[in-house]
Amino acid sequence: MSGEDKPVFRKVKNRFADEILGVDDYRGDLAITLKGGRIVDICRFLKNEPDLDFKLFVDLCGVDRSRLPEAEGESRFMVVYHLYSVTKKHRVRLRVPVEEDNPVLDSVTGVWLGADWFEREAYDMFGIKFRGHPNLRRLLCHEEFVGHPLRKDYPVRRRHDCTRPADLLIDRQAAIAESTDRMFINVGPAHPATHGALRFGMEIEGETIVDLETEIGYLHRCMEKLSETVTWNKVIPYTDRLAYISSGLNEVGYCMAVEKLWGVEVNRKCQLQRIIVSELSRIIDHIVVLAAALVDLGALTNYWYLFRIREDVYEFLEAAYGGRMMINCCRVGGMYRDFPDGWEKKINIAMRNIEEFVGDVHGLITNNRIFIDRTRDIGCISGEEALDWGWTGPCLRAAGVAYDIRKDKPYYGYDQFEWQVPVGTKGDCYDRYLVRMEEMIQSKRIVEQALIELREYENEPVNLDDRRICLPPRDQIEVDQSDGEGKKTRVKDPMRNQPYDKIEDLITHFRLVSEGTKPPPGEVYSYIEGASGEVGFYAISDGTGYPYRVHVRPPCYAIFQAFGKLMRGHMIPDIAAVLASINIEAGELDR
Amino acid sequence: MHGIFTLLATSTHVESLDGDWLWALIKAIAFVGIFLTIVPVMTWVERRGSAFIQDRVGPNRITVFGIKNAGLLFPMADGLKFLFKEDFLPEKAEKILYTLAPMMIMIPAFIVYAVVPFSSPIMHESVADDGAITRYIFSIQIAPNLGVGLLFVFAIASLGTYGIIVGGWSGGSKYSFLGSMRACAQMISYEIPLTLSVIGILMVYQTLSLQGMVAHQTGGGLLGISWLPHWGIFVQPLGFILFLVCAFAETNRAPFDVVESDSELVAGFHTDYSGFKFALFFMAEYASMVTMSALIVILFFGGWHIPIITPENPGSYLIDWFRGFDMSLLWASILTTVIHFAVFMAKTGFFLWLFIWVRWTLPRFRYDQLQALGWKVLLPLGLVNVAITALLLLFYGM
């Protein structure tokens, strides 16, 4: 439980010994607690020191520790930074205590551009002010909102009426009104290109975008606050609704975080099933992104070709878990249930169709001159800048940085499979398109290999045999199924379980469902490769059945904050191309 | 030289019914009726066609007394829907212009049909005692004697721009305003290569009359090959490609539909329109598609001409063939006219399908790329085409 000997800590200690308040290595997460005074210097050091090289700004969030038993008498707030080095492949968590009566901290937006929205969010949710932030306004909550919702003393059920649309580009309005060739245009929250409720205002000259500012939060339901009101397992449906087109991935990420809090690893069979669900989710996520992007460029037919595959995948997910989009398939320590009969056939249909329809889309579009003209050199970003903004996933890889968590920190044995990470060169829309197209094929390869391995575990249980975490196993009720010709066979009905025959099991079941699983107190950050980048869950347990704090690190949040800068100098039609290519899912963006 | 023209040239005297105002009016009503019917059929073809291309079923749910009709009644339902929808007038709209705009786009789209020769003329003959043959002629064309036919088409079609501009401007919305600005620039830019692309073929045909152009293309034996008709596509391949591209741009169809591109400008110049006003814009788009298809057929595919491929007698024509059955000229020419009309519509139908096919295949241009294509590629190519045609005509004759 000590990170004293970790090289990252030693480096920091050599330089800033006076600033360090403590160090921790709980479950392998190096966490350094620092004083707030020289945070910008420390961050700059962490970023620029060649041996540390923390170029990727992963996450920043606040924590209200006022109800945490072990934090009694300490500062109320904690600002938590998560950083990663793509070259050195190491991570660090910085924890900076902030006093309640003077919640001010220096902004690190000067070090990483990506800190921008994360600091605004921390301000919005906790009221922590960041000195030197260029635009410290509310982001997820409305400007008329009163109070800071993630503070523990803010009641969950309080409501505010917010009536006025937020002002965008306030400091530009006067100039626009004066100018004869400039115009202010509002896009969204309901506009065909936004694919969800988000809004931006832009200043245009002719059709060229001079400046663009975004407003998000239309779908904000404060999922992190809601999570604190339910047991650990009941958070899973909330995670479904983050990146709602690849809900399986969020669930896997969340369950991994809780399992990390427990310090347990799920069965291999469960791992393989999670891998299959993850990769299928990744495929359908990419399908939706690509299809929507192509529709926005006027190539509607590709949408239908791609959505055929999505339908095949949904057929399987529906058979397995009952839901299509919100599958709610994972449980802490296992899965909701085993794959149903005939699952292999359904997946194979999907796998076969991927090849065919992706090939069709390649044939229709990839070498199409109009498409290339529309996407080449549009929305370019360099690898370095992308890291600085906190970009991850296909968008980062398209910019030439081969950072894929499945390769760099393989979980669930991703390294045992044979597959490759596609990387782009220019970081433009075309590269992002190609990277996603190729990732679908690579995901298909992973699924196929996982299928073969999964056959070996046919009769083994999916869930952990641990009564603190998982429900006791039950058999399914057998029912008669008629094949239509009078012949009847006995099959297991996946919807109905046998009753428990032991009182211990019944009591365990009752306690786990009503009180929830109770991971030991501690904090972890767990992350997986989501469809559009690193999906991270920062979870704090206080030893009760309810999460003390669950923070989601949504990949598209980091990506979308660069949008305004990305669009400057482009034309209005490019908005559709860029917005679709960076994959904004409002459910995840607004949480 | 088509049999019909040989007949006319050998007449002693020709009487025409074409100057009659009443007949012109009847024909006008008939053709407008026909093309008003084509528009809903086209929407059906567009929907079913796109479904076919996109591997799905398409609209098929309307049944009448339990009879399935492959969704053929959807256009009717659409029409009713448009009629009963609220006719929305935006607060900032300029009321008169806002109401006039759909008409401004619709009327030119239909006036253009005045000069389109849909089929060969119907003829009747009477032989006088002195052997002089008087032939009566009735053209399947509203205004057959307008010598400037093609220019008339361009002139009227260019007026359609006003509907778009005024429609986009008068709504008072920024999206539709941007759409109409784009429309303005696009239509003017593409009118130039469009006009240039036909100059080559005008030099070959030496006439502006659409009927004259069809007459020119009815000859066979191009390049010494007996069965090869003298169609514009073989005479002016480059001109054809240029015209085709510009036709797509002038009708604002994909991939040139930046004027109403849904992902950027919501619906472009008609964002604010609803109800039947919107339907008029919608219909005008299809009407101008029909015009452009008809023009392509007339200019480059011989109009109503059928290349009859009989190796023994390459010069034979339908009307001569019918007359060979001892038929009177009137009946022979009526039959010919009907068949020619069907052929003309079939050819036009093919190009209408091409419009749909392309729309569901290609992505959309960006607005500046579209302009670059028009000015930097099509315009120079059009000039080159004119120069080449002029040189060929000068040295070889055609």
Next chain:
Amino acid sequence: MISLESYIPALAFLAEAAADAVKTGASEMNFGAGDFFFYLFAVIAVFSAFMVVTAESPISSALFLVVTFFAMAAIYALLSAHFLAVIQVLVYAGAIMVLFLFVIMLLDLRKEELIEKRHWLLGAVGFVVGIALVVLMVASFRLSQNVEVAVKSGTDQEAPDAAKFPAIQESADQIDGSRIEAARFGTTRRVSKHLFREYLFPFEVASLLLLVGIIGVVVISRRRRRRRPPGEVIDEEGAS
């Protein structure tokens, strides 16, 4: 190779038929359909020209000007000058006025902005020009009456004015000539023959002037605005 001559008889027939139509249409009644349409379009032209000047919104003004052009084109067509009519619509109504509208919309001129106090000199100049126009109009009326007289008297006696007005001589010849000629008076062929044979030099000079104009516009507008590569941050002063 198919020779051009082979289908010329057919076309000649078409022209003849047209001439027939014109003739029957015109001679049947005193106040023929042609007359009716002339007065109709004349009224439209004058009314819309008046509205161009008096309309409040510049957009309406421009649209009324389009109507004027259109009515003019219709009158040309009634005078058998089909080519001129079509060109009038194509160039003026279809292209130039579209550009005018474009500019008006671009500058977003609203009703009130145009009504500004005018200098008294402007009024005076307007008055003088108006008088001049009226004089010109009356003069041209008288002139056209002379022409009519000359045409009417052309066959009876030596036309005294024929030497002064070569064009009259020609039109007199035409009326004397075949009906086909009459129908062909405004055709593309006839106009282009005039344009490219007799008036080739003025034509070329005019096109040269237009070229100069185009180059001038390009030069001026290029200097005003420079293209920006995407991604560049645009500052305040960049545009103006």
